[in-house]
Amino acid sequence: MRENAGSHPAGVFRFPKREYILGRHNQDAYYWPSYNIRAFRRGSAEFVSTRHEEVGGIEGEVYDVPHDEGVCILNLSHRDTFQWIEKTNRYTNMQDRVSFFDTNTPLEAFAQERIAFWLAQSRSRSDYVVSAALLRAVYDIVDRVKLWEAQDGLDGSRAFAAVCAELEATYDIADRAKLWEAQDGPDGKAVFAAVQAELEARDNAFRPGHRRTDTDIPPHRQRSSLKTVMKKIGSRLRGKRP
Template sequence: MISAIVHTFNEEKNISRCLTSLDFVQEIVVIDMGSSDKTLTIAKEFPVSVFSHPYTGFVESARNFGISKAKGDWLLIVDADEVVPRTLGDKLRQLSGDKQQQVKFYRLPRKNIILGKWIKHSGWWPDHQIRFFKKGSVIWSGEIHGVPITRGEGRELAAQEDLSLIHYHYDSLEQYLERLNRYTTIQAKELFLKNKKAELSMMFSYPVNEFVKRFFLLEGYRDGFHGLSLALLQSFSELVVILKLWELSGFRQEHISLSEYKRLSDNADKIKKYWLANELLKKPRHFISSLYLKILRSLNS
């Protein structure tokens, strides 16, 4: 028996599409965190069991609560803004019916649709997530975006579009910034409780490292304007976390010298120039152009 667990908070735009795609499971458990729109009215038009969970601003604790309520021996975790294609549903039914296999959990690939585009780089694809597992083999930590704690053997499904969850992620900048504000507040509080302090160097290193990772190392530039925009937004998110951590310290006053600012700014520029040259060197070029880029990379290493 497969039970699907869906957590919701004001998902009236998405919930019908999500629940419609779950017609292959034997039970659907909806964990609602205080929706004030028509989410529950729409959800109850489907054969679902609805339970309430306090609003936390993130989903991990609600997932654990849902696991405790589900009756199936195999559990499928689905976000309300996700869809399970028929081909993936058939595959999960096949896996759950195999009595010989020893696998306890599966990482499912996820196709992220962000601002109207399937994002194939920047770490957004194949974006494997632990979402299908035998009951008792997976629980979530209490931290935002925490890694699940697993027991037993796990396996990844192939990164194929027809075997992927479809995640209709951010559909507007307003939605992205609203979630950014919510998530960064939680992240800053978690750092504060671990006695972390905001430092000037972090305001440079955290954003630039995030940008370099997303845009260069994970080849976000291959997603064009979308890739650049997302790398900048995720870099900005890192800065906001540091500023909110500073806020939690009471906006501690601290002197900043221009020489220190120049050192940190120059270092951030060197990092970006190094990785830019590194990526450009991967493309076929004339000898002189390649030599120039190698020198540029060396100077910024």
């Protein structure tokens, strides 16, 4: 290979990659043979930082080194399923990554298509070969769901902060209700009825078409806003104007 490279007409050379997934290699699995660019002439390509692309700007002929000649890249890729999931989560969190999926395809159809696609690349149905194909489909599915999250503007941290703030405010009202009862104030049922009515009057952040009006408020200010609401409830229950 080295002797012929100087006179070879190609400018870019792709080498077969021998993957080891779940600790072993199987030539019936979807990944064999796969190829990676590992050599190119100056000006024929360039290294890029995009995850899973690595080389871009390819110009001229690309030559695939035959996978049956013994020359290959040995890639000890994933020891086990745990490492596959860990890498999947890490790689799909990178903003600069290859994600070529059509985001208009319904998620359910997309998941089924990816499973069928990687199984079709396999040459047997042994447990190992099927497991490798399913893990590869899982990567695509996780990647696609994260793209959907970004498109839909989902922010679980903010949503959780709102839920926690509402729960804290409700617990605060429960404590106040006990004090009011001890002081011959309104009974607990009246307090909780008022709390429920007030919360139901607010937009529910988790129902489509009913976004909360305060979801753009930072969590620490959401808590203050909710406590203000609860004080208003208490004032009404005591017959005072808020």
